[in-house]
Amino acid sequence: MSVERRPPSLETSSLLVERPPSYHSTDDVNSEPSPTYCEPEPERPINQFSKADTCWILAGLWSGVLLGAFDGTVVATLLTPIGSEFNASNQSSYIGTSYLLSVCCFTPLYGRLADILGRKGAMLLALSLFGSGTIFCGLAPSMNALIAARAVAGMGGGGSLAVSSIAVTDFIPLQQRGLYQGMANILFGLGAGLGGPLGGWVNDTFGWRSAFYMQTPVLLFSFVLVATKVNITLPDAVQNQTLSEKLSRIDYLGSLTLVGTVGCLLLGFSLKSTEEMQWSDPIIVGLFSASMIFAFLFVWVEKYWAPFPVMPLRLITQRTPLAVSLSNLLTSMSAFSMLYNAPLYFSAVRLDTAAVAGLHLLPHSIAISTGSVFAGWIMRRTGKLYTLTLVASFMTIVASTLASCWNDNSSTFHLWIDLIPQGFGMASFITSTLIAMIAGVQREDMAIATGITYLFRTTGQVLGVSLSGAILQAVLLQKLRERITGPGAAEYFAALIIRNRHTAQIIPMLNPDQRKAAVDSYADALRVVFICQAAMSVLGFLACLPIQESALSYVTSYSSL
Numbered sequence: 283m284s285v286e287r288r289p290p291s292l293e294t295s296s297l298l299v300e301r302p303p304s305y306h307s308t309d310d311v312n313s314e315p316s317p318t319y320c321e322p323e324p325e326r327p328i329n330q331f332s333k334a335d336t337c338w339i340l341a342g343l344w345s346g347v348l349l350g351a352f353d354g355t356v357v358a359t360l361l362t363p364i365g366s367e368f369n370a371s372n373q374s375s376y377i378g379t380s381y382l383l384s385v386c387c388f389t390p391l392y393g394r395l396a397d398i399l400g401r402k403g404a405m406l407l408a409l410s411l412f413g414s415g416t417i418f419c420g421l422a423p424s425m426n427a428l429i430a431a432r433a434v435a436g437m438g439g440g441g442s443l444a445v446s447s448i449a450v451t452d453f454i455p456l457q458q459r460g461l462y463q464g465m466a467n468i469l470f471g472l473g474a475g476l477g478g479p480l481g482g483w484v485n486d487t488f489g490w491r492s493a494f495y496m497q498t499p500v501l502l503f504s505f506v507l508v509a510t511k512v513n514i515t516l517p518d519a520v521q522n523q524t525l526s527e528k529l530s531r532i533d534y535l536g537s538l539t540l541v542g543t544v545g546c547l548l549l550g551f552s553l554k555s556t557e558e559m560q561w562s563d564p565i566i567v568g569l570f571s572a573s574m575i576f577a578f579l580f581v582w583v584e585k586y587w588a589p590f591p592v593m594p595l596r597l598i599t600q601r602t603p604l605a606v607s608l609s610n611l612l613t614s615m616s617a618f619s620m621l622y623n624a625p626l627y628f629s630a631v632r633l634d635t636a637a638v639a640g641l642h643l644l645p646h647s648i649a650i651s652t653g654s655v656f657a658g659w660i661m662r663r664t665g666k667l668y669t670l671t672l673v674a675s676f677m678t679i680v681a682s683t684l685a686s687c688w689n690d691n692s693s694t695f696h697l698w699i700d701l702i703p704q705g706f707g708m709a710s711f712i713t714s715t716l717i718a719m720i721a722g723v724q725r726e727d728m729a730i731a732t733g734i735t736y737l738f739r740t741t742g743q744v745l746g747v748s749l750s751g752a753i754l755q756a757v758l759l760q761k762l763r764e765r766i767t768g769p770g771a772a773e774y775f776a777a778l779i780i781r782n783r784h785t786a787q788i789i790p791m792l793n794p795d796q797r798k799a800a801v802d803s804y805a806d807a808l809r810v811v812f813i814c815q816a817a818m819s820v821l822g823f824l825a826c827l828p829i830q831e832s833a834l835s836y837v838t839s840y841s842s843l
Contacts, residue, residue, distance in 0.1 A: 331453055335511060339453075342507025343446035344466055346409060348473040349500045350439045353416065355477030356497075357381070357432070360490045367490070370425040379552050380429045384436025386548055386740045387541040392441040393448070393733025394592050398528045401449040401514040408445055409508065411438030413501045420494035444736045448729045451720055452514045459720070460667075461658030463713045471651045478640070533592040536583045540592060542576035544737070548744045555751035593734060594727070602722030603731055605828040606715045607738040609675065612822035614742025616678055616815045617708045619750035621646075623811050624685065624701060626754075630804040631688075632697075633790055645698060649705030657710035667714045668831040674714060675823040677707025682816035686809055712739065721832040746818075750811050757810045761803035766796070 331339065357377060365374035396404040415435025422428035446466070454462050484493045550569035553559055559566050584591040597603055621643070628639035657674065661667050681704030688697065716735055723731045789800050 336453070338507055338511045340450070340462075342504050342511055343405070343449055344469050345500055345504040345507070346405070346412075346442040347446055347466055348469045349497055349504065350412070350442055351470040351473030352477040352480075352500075353412075353435070353439065353497060354381075355474045356481035356493050359478050359481040360485055360493055363485055363490045364425075364428065368425040368428075373425050373429070376429050377432050380433040381436040381439065382740070382744050383545055383548050383552070384433045385440035386737065386744055387545045388437045389440035389444050389740055390540065390733040390737035391537050391592060392444045393730035394531075394533065394590070395441075396445050396448045396729045396733075397516070398531050400516055401445060401452065402508060402512045405442065405445045405449065405508045405512060406505065408438040408441030409501065409505050411435070412442060413438070413498070413505070416494050416497055416501070420491040440736065440740060444733050447716070447736075448732045449512060449514055451728060451732070458662055459658075460661040460713050460717050461655070463716060464655035464658035464709075467654035467709055467713065468651045471647055474647070531590045533583075533588040533590055536580060536588045536592040539576050539580035539583055543573050543580050544741060546570070546573035546576060548741065548748070551745060551748035551752070555748040555755070592730075594730065597723060597727050597731060598734065600723070601828050602830045602832075603719060603734065605825055606719045606722070607734060609822050609825035609829070610712070610715055610735060611738040611742040611745075612818050612825055613675060613678060613708065613711055614739045615746035615749070616682060616818040616822065617704065618743040618746035619811065619815050619818075620682065620685065620701070620704050622747050623750055623754070623808055627685075627688065627804075627808050628697075630789060631801055631808065633801070642698065643701065646701040646705040649702045650709040653706035653709030654713050656706075657713040661714065661717060666831060667718055668829060671711060671714045671718065671826050671829060672823070674707040674710035675819070675826050677703040678711070679816055679819040679823060681707065682812055682819050686812035686816060688809075688812075689805070715826075715829070718829050718831075722830060750814070753811050753814060754807050757807035758803050761806045762799060765799035765803060 361374040361377060364377065392404055392408065395407065398404075399407065412435050415431050415433070415438065418431035418434065419428055422431055447463070450462055450466070451459060481493045484490075484496060546569045550566050550573065553569070554561065554563075554566055561567075581595065584593060584595050598607065624646075625639040625643060628634045628642055632639075634642075653674075657670060660670050681701060684696070684700040684703075688700075716732070719731050719735050720728050789797060789804075
């Protein structure tokens with residue numbers, strides 16, 4: 283009987299060492315297995331560009347990444363003036379929520395669209411949606427119209443990040459992909475860093491609408507370069523299809539049920555946090571129930587109905603894709619909880635100004651840029667990512683643990699550097715796990731796998747902010763009840779403080795006893811939040827353990843159907 287012989291395990295093998303080819307056995311039951319390896323014929327990449335064209339392509343793709351990061355922080359600085367103009371400050375938080383929900387819902391769809399419409403078509407679609415939504419934000423006559431425009435912008439904002447990552451994989455060798463991802467993350471950090479101060483200046487000088495209009499030149503620059511330079515060739519089977527044949531490959535029902543699943547879930551958590559609803563509120567229960575129903579329908583559609591599923595179940599149940607997805611979800615929850623709550627600690631507990639509180643994130647931002655490039659350099663230098671991923675994940679545990687130990691006796695030195703492991707580790711982590719995901723799937727699944735990675739990452743971001751806000755409010759109210767006496771006094775001060783939690787500007791205005799109660803209660807609540815972050819980071823670390831290390835040199839540098 284013929285016995286199949288398997289190659290050695292690759293779980294800890296170098297990424298730059300060629301993958302050992304499998305033994306071959308024959309169908310003849312009387313024959314013996316071949317004692318020699320059969321060297322596979324290397325496939326030639328179908329996308330090769332000159333250095334000049336490569337630079338122009340990267341400029342077109344990455345300018346969209348820069349603009350997406352810039353837009354996010356610009357809008358964060360405009361919430362107060364926008365709420366004041368429309369006399370709807372209580373709705374200003376939905377400007378950010380609608381964008382994030384839209385990003386989470388529509389980002390995974392671009393993995394399949396990039397294979398159906400091509401990289402150029404999918405990127406132009408993303409830029410068109412993002413650009414039209416951004417321009418409509420500047421023209422919005424009401425708060426509801428602005429919220430709707432931000433949702434349209436989110437349909438394209440997340441897609442531009444995902445498609446740019448997919449497109450770069452098509453013509454950059456995978457063993458160098460981490461380094462290029464690091465450079466893209468530097469631009470992302472640069473855009474996020476410039477958005478706040480530049481948006482504030484534009485608002486003070488020209489008004490908040492100009493902050494949306496000013497993004498148009500960069501948008502047009504990206505659109506023109508993508509339209510003229512991003513000529514990435516897909517296999518002939520896709521290139522020769524008619525438009526109707528391409529549209530027939532779109533999983534409409536799967537996309538609808540996926541959007542319903544993610545949208546209802548995140549909207550429930552967001553309303554619980556922003557509107558201070560109870561978990562038993564009919565709206566919250568209804569949204570979570572709807573999410574479960576949509577999830578059931580989504581699984582049924584993907585397994586039994588869709589010929590070209592938007593998220594193939596066979597992919598998400600594989601070892602490395604599942605591990606990467608779960609670890610990205612959990613680690614992103616911890617990271618964005620830190621980004622949201624660390625400045626709040628300095629404002630509400632240390633009573634620093636908003637400018638000083640934000641300045642404490644500067645070392646964190648620098649660490650993000652250096653960490654991503656470092657991870658790319660390490661993978662190119664050593665050819666391995668498994669140990670790098672575990673170390674990076676462990677650094678996020680260290681940062682949350684250090685933050686949970688902050689108290690009145692913590693030195694200024696620690697308050698400035700304790701966030702560095704979070705930024706450095708998270709940047710290295712998302713870079714290495716993206717490469718692990720791409721290397722761990724077949725060529726035809728690379729684009730979809732990239733979209734799945736971004737889905738879990740962005741979902742974790744929204745959940746991290748929403749759940750940490752819910753925990754903060756619950757513990758804060760409990761501690762205020764213990765420290766402030768009188769009927770309804772604790773609830774009154776809790777509502778007063780929570781309403782101003784983004785700046786904590788009300789705390790210095792309280793009398794000394796109330797101020798001390800508020801500061802101590804905030805310190806206790808944030809300590810619980812940081813401990814929960816550390817626990818989430820531990821779960822993210824455990825989720826990393828099953829990730830396999832593949833030989834990158836054997837994986838072709840392009841993705842196809």
